[in-house]
Structure formats: structure tokens, C-alpha cells
Amino acid sequence: MANAALKRRRPKYLSLAALVFQIRLPLPGKVSILHRISGALLVFPLAAWLLYLLDQSLASEEGFNHVKDHYLQAPLAKAGLLVFIWAYCHHFCAGIRFLLLDINQGIELQAARRSAALVLAVSLALTAYFGYRVW
Amino acid sequence: MVNRVIVGAHYGMGSWLAQRITAVIMAVYSLILGFVLIEEGPFDYAEWQELFANGWMRVATLLFAAGLAWHAWVGMRDIWMDYVKQDGLRLALQVLTVLLLACYLGWAVQVLWR
Numbered sequence: 001m002a003n004a005a006l007k008r009r010r011p012k013y014l015s016l017a018a019l020v021f022q023i024r025l026p027l028p029g030k031v032s033i034l035h036r037i038s039g040a041l042l043v044f045p046l047a048a049w050l051l052y053l054l055d056q057s058l059a060s061e062e063g064f065n066h067v068k069d070h071y072l073q074a075p076l077a078k079a080g081l082l083v084f085i086w087a088y089c090h091h092f093c094a095g096i097r098f099l100l101l102d103i104n105q106g107i108e109l110q111a112a113r114r115s116a117a118l119v120l121a122v123s124l125a126l127t128a129y130f131g132y133r134v135w
Numbered sequence: 136m137v138n139r140v141i142v143g144a145h146y147g148m149g150s151w152l153a154q155r156i157t158a159v160i161m162a163v164y165s166l167i168l169g170f171v172l173i174e175e176g177p178f179d180y181a182e183w184q185e186l187f188a189n190g191w192m193r194v195a196t197l198l199f200a201a202g203l204a205w206h207a208w209v210g211m212r213d214i215w216m217d218y219v220k221q222d223g224l225r226l227a228l229q230v231l232t233v234l235l236l237a238c239y240l241g242w243a244v245q246v247l248w249r
Contacts, residue, residue, distance in 0.1 A: 036210075036214065039207075040211070043211055043235075043236075044235065047207075051242050055242070055245075057183060059249070061180040064183060065180065088165075095162070096162070099155060099159070102155065
């Protein structure tokens with residue numbers, strides 16, 4: 001029997017590879033886990049980095065010019081800025097979607113899938129726009 | 136008739152609500168700051184310092200930082216509770232999170248009121 005065969009393979013242990021390659025999350029699931037990952041990245045290290053930049057840029061004119069003309073011109077710093085911009089935009093857009101879901105807006109399956117796609121698209125578009133301006 | 140609640144103290148509700156309220160505060164601040172940066176930028180040092188010397192800007196930024204600390208505490212606590220099963224390790228990570236967020240807040244005050 002198919003049921004018995006299924007039962008024998010339980011419990012099923014998932015490796016990290018299985019989590020990444022075998023389980024295909026639906027789009028709202030991807031938005032959700034990216035919301036969590038971007039949130040964690042924003043807490044550490046991005047918030048610390050931004051506070052450092054704000055500190056340096058407000059401390060003195062030399063600090064400001066150093067951050068603007070040297071520090072942030074380095075490719076690594078620009079890449080970091082791009083990661084920050086994406087994380088902020090994604091967390092912002094996905095957060096608004098979750099707030100709307102909380103007040104029962106767009107909770108039907110089709111609407112939820114559409115809004116998830118919209119969140120991914122808008123946050124990537126915003127990242128491209130702000131990234132372009134930064135570069 | 137005694138109205139007894141027997142399914143817990145609902146402490147989670149306060150955190151859940153706080154996370155959403157702080158999210159709205161931070162979103163409003165982000166939109167305003169983003170608008171100012173795009174409209175008024177690029178800044179030189181004098182303009183940049185003037186922007187953050189403004190009393191309202193300092194208070195709003197401090198409100199943002201406090202909202203962020205509270206919001207991030209709820210979020211990071213959720214992450215540790217979901218993925219870290221070992222009690223001692225989870226407690227240690229939660230304490231580290233609180234310390235980190237408290238440092239951010241102290242640093243933000245120092246940067247704003249120099």
C-alpha cells in the first residue's frame with residue numbers, strides 16, 4: 001500500500017541542502033523568509049555600519065568628506081550600501097504587505113500571491129533605482 | 136460568574152502590537168527622510184550638520200532609533216525562539232541582542248547630541 005510505504009520513510013530529516021533545493025516555497029513564503037533574513041541583516045551588521053557612517057559624517061568636516069569622497073567610493077562599501085538598500089526596501093515593502101494582511105486586506109490566495117510578486121518586484125526596482133543613484 | 140482566562144497571559148499580544156506600531160512610526164520617518172534626502176541632496180557638511188542640528192529632526196531620529204530597538208527586539212527574539220532549541224544558548228543570544236540594541240540606542244543619542 002502506498003500509505004504504508006510512505007509511513008516507513010518517516011520521520012524525514014531535512015538537510016540544509018534539502019531546505020534550499022528540495023522544498024519549493026511558494027512566492028509568499030519566499031517573501032516571508034526574505035523579510036526575516038533582511039531584518040536580521042539590518043539589525044546586524046547594517047545598523048551598526050550606518051550608525052558608524054552617521055557618527056563619522058557628523059563628527060567633523062574631515063570625517064564628512066572622508067566618508068563621502070573616499071570611504072563610500074570603495075567598491076566594497078558600495079556593495080555594502082547596495083545590500084543595505086535592498087534589505088531596507090524589501091523589509092519595508094514586505095512589512096507593509098504584512099500590515100495589510102494583519103487587517104485582513106488581500107488574504108485570498110490569488111491576491112496574496114500577486115502582492116508577494118509585487119513586493120519582490122517593487123523592492124528590486126527600488127534597489128536598482130537607489131543603487132543607480134548611489135553609483 | 137468569574138471570568139477566568141486559562142490559556143495564558145497573552146504577553147505575546149503586546150509584543151506583536153508594539154512591533155506593528157513601531158513599524159508604522161519607522162515607515163513614516165523613512166518616507167520623510169528619504170524625501171528630504173532626495174529633494175535637498177546632495178549635501179555638503181554644513182547642510183548635513185544643520186539637518187541633524189534641528190530639534191525636531193533629533194527627536195524624530197531618536198524616536199526612530201527607540202522604535203527600531205523595540206521592533207528589532209521582538210523580531211530577533213522570534214528568530215532565536217524559532218531556530219535555537221537549546222535553552223542556555225538561546226538565553227545567551229537574547230541577552231546579546233538586548234545589549235547590542237542598547238548600545239545602538241546609546242550610540243545614537245551620542246551621535247545626535249554631541
